Amino acid sequence: MKYINNLAVKMSISAAVTLIFANMLNLQFSTVAAVIAILSIQDTRRKALIVGKNRVAACILAIILSFLIYKIIGQNAITFAIFLLIFIPLTSKLNISEGMVPAVVLSTHLLIANPINLYWIINETLLMIIGIGIASIANLFMPSLQHKFNVDKEYIEDSYKVILSKMAKSLVTYTVDIDEEIIMNALEKRINESCERAYKIVNNSFFKSESYYTDYMNMRKNQFDIIKKLRTHFEKFYMSFEQTYMISSFTQKVANQIEEANDCEELLDELEILKNDFKKMSLPKTREEFENRAQLLQFLNDMEDLLNMKRSFILNYRKYNNQK
Template identity: 30%
Template sequence: MKIGYRTLKTAIGAAIAILIAEQLGLRFPSAAGVIAILCIQVTRKRSVSAAVNRLLASWVGLLLSFVFFSLLGYHPLTLMLLLLVFLPVLVKFKITDGFVSSVVVLLHIYSMRQFTPGIVLNEVCLMLIGVGVALLMNLYMPNIEKELQELQKELEQNFAKILREFAFYLRHGSSDWAGQEMIDTDQLLEKAMLQASRDEENKLLKPSPGYYQYFFMRSKQFEILQRMLPIVSSLNQQLPQGQQIAEFLEKLSDHVHPGNTAFVFLQQLQEMQEQLKRDELPKTREEFEIRAALFYLLYEMQQYLFIKHSMGKAKQEKQAQAGC
């Protein structure tokens, strides 16, 4: 049995919150532990959001409970009406995350059958203790940058392998490649984007290293590789233009890395497109279809490179603005 860091933080945080509430002599000290458990989230950003929403929802709950219980008395039907009004109000203000913890506060007031400054102070203290302990526990988050770098490296290796296999097929018109890298890359991207998203949400004050943008860019490029696959597999007849594109893909496979060298390949690709236009017109229907497929393949490759070039250009502009 493996205990994760979040499970450990939740258990310790709940115990600390209850201990503090007990030492202060508050009523219902276990509620502080419940609130701490609810506020400990996967990332720092989500924890802060959960804490704010629960505090706001609790204040709304206290206000509504004062109105309803003062006018209608402490009765199950009053509690029912209160909840029927309370939840739509939270939905209206987009703070539904705080519903459960706020209901705990409402039930405390209902069970004590009175609404006094002391009771309100007790509930506010429980909320602040639970939220405060949760935020303190979530100050620690494991550094996953090394894992992200490994995912990036593995992803780039797959991209390079796919491009080389495309080039091999264009050169020889056949291949025994099973396409496993296509399946693996799809799974890698899903995992990488989830991890990168969590990493960004944990960096509240530090600048983001940009892993999420990088993996998002690769996901868009992978969509193009998926579209290129049936085009390449249909080109089983060898032509000089196909050999030229194969050479280009081999060079491109050697330059799959985080750096921005896409503009160099975009220039080469444009020259290839111009050369293909100047070539002698196809003489047979089959040759015409192959040439059309090659044109479309060059277009997809251009989009593939443009995605990388646009990201690199945006990153450079952002760094230049930060420098100014």
């Protein structure tokens, strides 16, 4: 069953089955139906539905337009150019450009048909129906990516925990682990791959408007951008204060609670208390202290953005579930 999910295998099987059906019906240019089937194989069900619909519309338009032009004006290179001048802009205007190439091929059959009659109209229509129809059936067989997505999600959350824990340590040691950059690069690559998987999962569903997978990955991707921003602050930290240790402890707490289910409400409340406590502390005595304290506050503000992003995702997801 896993092999049917392979695009190359689906294209091969679809082309062979299409060719068999077309030959059984004694259709002219039967190989064209196989080519249409190959072109109609897509990597998601929703995309396949859209492309298939557009190809049917474009092919029907091409057959009708070709019949009228070639029947009235004649069958030659000039009339074929006239057909293209009319047909190509129409496909663009009607947003059915995906079907332009196979539709033009069908038109060339009518261009050389002698004479153009109902037989040829039926022939071209059946080539279209069989090619797109067989491909549509094949497109129903898509791999389940949810398990891989769940593995990605666990990897991303674990990586965030590791990175934030390292930040908590670096705040008070002024050192950055050698492997942190390696972790960040691997994480960024995994996030991009998982975003593609999330898109495919959502677009493999006909009946659900569920966008949880893409919403979750967008949230994690935006958090990753904030984490990169948090890392830049360490270039300017070179003094420790009471606030430094408090923020370090809070950062470690965030790392420990990075999992998906946490709505961050308690963390955000604690962060607000932390900010209020900072306001009550003595003011910095030197310019260097002021700059470092300001950098710490900016670090905390960015951490707040990180948490708010997660909380917004959780609240929106809960609201969606309550409306279902």
